Amino acid sequence: MKHQEIMLNTLIKTNKLNGFSEEEIGDDHIYTGLETPMKSNAFKISDEEKKDKIAHLFSEIMDVMGLDLEDDSLKGTPNRVAKMYIDEIFSGLNPANKPKVALFDNKYQYNQMLVEKNITFYSNCEHHFVPIIGKAHIAYISSGKVIGLSKLNRIVQYYAKRPQVQERLTNQIAAELSQILETDDIAVIIDAKHLCVSSRGIKDDTSATVTSFYGGVFNTSNKITELQNYLNH
Numbered sequence: 001m002k003h004q005e006i007m008l009n010t011l012i013k014t015n016k017l018n019g020f021s022e023e024e025i026g027d028d029h030i031y032t033g034l035e036t037p038m039k040s041n042a043f044k045i046s047d048e049e050k051k052d053k054i055a056h057l058f059s060e061i062m063d064v065m066g067l068d069l070e071d072d073s074l075k076g077t078p079n080r081v082a083k084m085y086i087d088e089i090f091s092g093l094n095p096a097n098k099p100k101v102a103l104f105d106n107k108y109q110y111n112q113m114l115v116e117k118n119i120t121f122y123s124n125c126e127h128h129f130v131p132i133i134g135k136a137h138i139a140y141i142s143s144g145k146v147i148g149l150s151k152l153n154r155i156v157q158y159y160a161k162r163p164q165v166q167e168r169l170t171n172q173i174a175a176e177l178s179q180i181l182e183t184d185d186i187a188v189i190i191d192a193k194h195l196c197v198s199s200r201g202i203k204d205d206t207s208a209t210v211t212s213f214y215g216g217v218f219n220t221s222n223k224i225t226e227l228q229n230y231l232n233h
Ligand SMILES: [Zn+2]
Pocket: 026, 029, 125, 126, 127, 128, 129, 194, 196, 197
């Protein structure tokens, strides 16, 4: 076991992480780093094996809750959940599903900011496994290369399809774009509703969470104002 894992296990056992209890980490949505915390052997077993295991384990959860798995309506649920987890809503955990992005020369010599706004996404809160529904707005200034507009959308969807916290989602999208486009001039704004806040816990149905990343020239009040003007149109 790596030192970090040992430390984490010790912290979990003592039920404290950076002084926060597990309950506090969940309800206050504290997150621990840019990378999605994954085990080193995360992809040693195939997707098919994962689906079999998840279906089995989910049927146990349903059984413990007292649900009748012989019922026609329920008996397919463990398999449906397993398939949905691996093939759809958590498919972004697997790097094999990362969108392939081709770069093009910036032929039009367009050197102002390009804004792709209102990218709708569905994610899931990693603390409660309930949906996060939101919109992402992305902007970049080309360093000489551009990517297809639909790829901006696909990058958002890829990182959204993981158990997430909004701050990490924002930063992961920004880091990916910065790497692909070879520039620091990236902005990402996410405006989302967390069902773990609206449908349970504090039950606030009207609040939304906004996070942002402003890199390079976007980290200036001029550019932030310009970007806000695009977003308000
Ligand atoms: Zn949550």
